[in-house]
Amino acid sequence: MKNIRIAVLSAILLAGISCKKEDSKVTANPEAKTENPVSNQKIVSISGGVTEIVAALGHEKEIVGIDVTSTYPESLKATAKDLGHVRSMTIEPLLALNPTLILASDKDINQDLLAKIKSSGVKSELFQQEFTIDGTKKLINQVAKALGNTNQQELYDKIDADLKQLQPIAKKPKVLFIYARGNMLMVAGKNTPMANIIEIAGGQNSANDFEDFKPLTPEAVVQSNPDVLLFFTSGLQGSGGVDGALKMPGVSQTNAGKNKKVIALDGGLMSSFGPRVGEAAVSLNKLLIESTK
Known part of the structure; x- marks a missing residue:
């Protein structure tokens, strides 16, 4: 079971994810400068969320x-x-690549590589990525400091402005996220990144009797009885679209199956928890509102 969990988390990281509760909040600096610093760094970034932040801070051309x-x-x-x-x-x-700076997340990095990076003599930073709104702001702050950058405020403002667009949903729909890739079908339980983004968007995760990810079974789907099924766009397409999703084990017995409520979002957008996290939440929020009509 442990190997299955590692496999699915690794695969989902192709779009970028995992989960950890945030303990402290980041306070934005109202006096932060807005100019883009000039740098001759050669950056290797080996984390999707970190890479998005580096680019959003104005350092895309330095990434090698x-x-x-x-x-x-x-x-x-x-x-x-x-x-x-x-x-x-x-x-x-x-x-x-002769990097001058290596940036990485603690999610899924192999320990041999990490040890060799530390002993290489190249400046490096390893970040703990926490997939919450506050965790994203904390990561932005840490990456900016590693870059000698002071543009954090702009990214905080973007996230906050995006989140203000969220619309309340009177009756929170129960949402089941299904990760579909090839023959692999997994559902997201509590304390997962997908449960987090669902809740931020105004829904409630329907599978809360287990943690992390587990194989999709008819019993688990029926027991969770979701109002809506959520997929990555690529996963839904690979499963035969809405019709294919409705034929998955147990789905026909759920409210989602009976009402044909199946939605999908770009995996990278929904799972990276970078500067676009508010954008992702708003996009999902709109789909959930539509699904309740």
């Missing part, structure tokens, strides 16, 4: 290497070398 979860901004595909997944990444291709 990324991991497979770094899918946004898309322009990086043409300018930065894809080093693969941090679980299987080796140090040699990374150091061949």
